[in-house]
Structure formats: structure tokens, C-alpha cells
Amino acid sequence: MREYLICIDSDGCAIDSMDIKHKKCFGPCMIKEWGLEQWQDDILNRWNEINLYSSTRGINRFIALERILSEADKKYTAIHGLDAFSKWCREANALSNDELKKMVYTNQIFLKALSWSEAVNAKIEEISNEICPFKEVEAALKYIHQKADVAIVSSANPKAVDDEWTRFGLMKYVDFVMAQDKGSKKECITKLLAMGYKKEKTLMIGDALGDEKAAKSNNISFYPIVTGKENESWKAFYTEVFDAFAEGRFPVEYQEKVLAEFHNAFGI
Ligand SMILES: [Mg+2]
Structure with missing residues (x-):
């Protein structure tokens, strides 16, 4: 671990x-x-x-x-x-x-x-066969997985998640799969934290407000993948944000900036 x-x-x-x-x-x-x-x-x-x-x-x-x-x-x-x-x-x-x-x-x-x-x-x-990962995702996972455990936290059905991540060769970067059968996203994060991860060393990446909410209610950081700018979001995560986070600094101003852009995309 x-x-x-x-x-x-x-x-x-x-x-x-x-x-x-x-x-x-x-x-x-x-x-x-x-x-x-x-x-x-x-x-x-x-x-x-x-x-x-x-x-x-x-x-x-x-x-x-x-x-x-x-x-x-x-x-x-x-x-x-x-x-x-x-x-x-x-x-x-x-x-x-x-x-x-x-x-x-x-x-x-x-x-x-x-x-x-x-x-x-x-x-x-x-x-x-019409579904594929965003193109920056594999590079991001590869980078993240050198230093961090990776958990899929999804409200989709577990078979679909498993099939997709396996088919795209992404499962080798994954330590836990927490899908619909393991409870809500909030509950899945709570279960992961109960395994011993510290809240300040756990972060959720998501594309929906529900993901942000699940992270916030567990008091962990949230990083948004902005709809329509998914590759830019992923690239920024593994080239800038992840190291900052892993060094214990994820600047508040930066968090506010990305969250504002994320909320704007939903008109809020
Ligand atoms: Mg989603």
C-alpha cells in the first residue's frame, strides 16, 4: 500500500x-x-x-x-x-x-x-468498439501509479468498468475497482479511507458535480476533468498538479481556478 x-x-x-x-x-x-x-x-x-x-x-x-x-x-x-x-x-x-x-x-x-x-x-x-479512453489518460495513469495507488470510483456497473479498463490496457495501473456494487461514490471513498489512507493524501478526479460532492463529504481534495476539455485537464494533472499534491502543496488559488472553470461548464 x-x-x-x-x-x-x-x-x-x-x-x-x-x-x-x-x-x-x-x-x-x-x-x-x-x-x-x-x-x-x-x-x-x-x-x-x-x-x-x-x-x-x-x-x-x-x-x-x-x-x-x-x-x-x-x-x-x-x-x-x-x-x-x-x-x-x-x-x-x-x-x-x-x-x-x-x-x-x-x-x-x-x-x-x-x-x-x-x-x-x-x-x-x-x-x-466505439468507446475509448481520453488520449492523455494512459500517460497520466502511468505517471500517477509510480507514486500513488489508484482506485476506480464509479457508479457504473462493475462489469462494464472492468471490461473497458482491461480492453484499453489500463487495469495494470489500477489497485482497486469500486463500482456501483460497492455503494455510492461517497461510500466507496469512505471504504478506501478506512483501509488506512490519509485524507490529505487522497484525491478524487471526476467530471461531474457528484464526484466533487463525494470528495468533499469525505474531506479529500478534488480535481475536475472539464467537459469538452478532458485532455487538457488530464495533461495539467500529470504535468503540474500531481507532483504539487504529492509534495503536500496543491495551491488553493489553483484549486479555485480549476473549480471555477468546472462549475462554469455547468452554468453554475
Ligand atoms: Mg463521470
Whole structure:
């Protein structure tokens, strides 16, 4: 175990996969599962807004599903079982396919949500050759891993994360994989810290506000990968920021500057 730990989100941060997964997999599979074709342009726009272009970018798939189904229920057509699904989203131990499977006999909506989630996973496998890491990521991982342990902290399903990082030869730089099955990002970081890493020597890299929040609630540093400027962000991390951090100085002014740019990208 090394002294430093760098936690890295996967989708949209290390892997250039967010747009394609949402536009070709999550959204269209949801329209199909709930038969919402009649309103699909508006609903898909809202799906992309929630998952790609606003402060909720990167949220768990089931939370996003609950939001979009609630909107559809109010605006277009009754969604049966929505209350039960909303309750599950608030109360389940982990929002994952495995947890969903425990609920399928209680209400049909759980079966539909599971069927959607599995269809999404299958579709992601189908389009997997269109997904690749941002080009500066491997150089960054190689550099970071000389001095720090690396953990993937992701709300995606563990198989997709494992498949992608393995396929791109990035797994050799990774010490821990903490995906959807291990809890929320906040909980994953808490679990990693419990292994003995010091908070001041742990940093989270992410592309969404949820990543920043997960880092802040664990009192660790956060470094943003800015949407649309991903390669610049990665390059700056391994050529400037990481050494500063590892030497115990990650200048406050620098942190403020990158965070302001990150928040601007979401219009906040
Ligand atoms: Mg992300």
C-alpha cells in the first residue's frame, strides 16, 4: 500500500463514453421499455440534459430513470408503480441490478427497470468498439501509479468498468475497482479511507458535480476533468498538479481556478 491514493471516476472522466452511452443506450432503451415513442424527442432531450449537460451529470442510472419517469408521469402518461420505485431509489442499500432483483416480485416496475438496465448493458457491449479512453489518460495513469495507488470510483456497473479498463490496457495501473456494487461514490471513498489512507493524501478526479460532492463529504481534495476539455485537464494533472499534491502543496488559488472553470461548464 502506497502513501497516496488517487480515486478516478470512469465514465466521462477517464473514458470518453458518456455521450455515446446516453444517446445510443440509456435513452433509447428507456423509451422502448416504457413505450414512450410518442414523446421521445422531448423525453430524450430531458434525459441528455439530466445525464450530460447539467449539474446532475454522472448520477446513478436508476436515480436518472426515476427522475425521467416522474416527469413523464406528470406530463405525458401514467407510469405504474412509480411510487414504489421512487421509494426504492431513496432507501435501497445500493442502486444496482442485484438490489433490483430482490424487488422484482413486489411490483412490475422493478421488473421493467431491471429489463431496461440489462438491455442498456447489452447495448453498451454492442457499441463497445466505439468507446475509448481520453488520449492523455494512459500517460497520466502511468505517471500517477509510480507514486500513488489508484482506485476506480464509479457508479457504473462493475462489469462494464472492468471490461473497458482491461480492453484499453489500463487495469495494470489500477489497485482497486469500486463500482456501483460497492455503494455510492461517497461510500466507496469512505471504504478506501478506512483501509488506512490519509485524507490529505487522497484525491478524487471526476467530471461531474457528484464526484466533487463525494470528495468533499469525505474531506479529500478534488480535481475536475472539464467537459469538452478532458485532455487538457488530464495533461495539467500529470504535468503540474500531481507532483504539487504529492509534495503536500496543491495551491488553493489553483484549486479555485480549476473549480471555477468546472462549475462554469455547468452554468453554475
Ligand atoms: Mg463521470
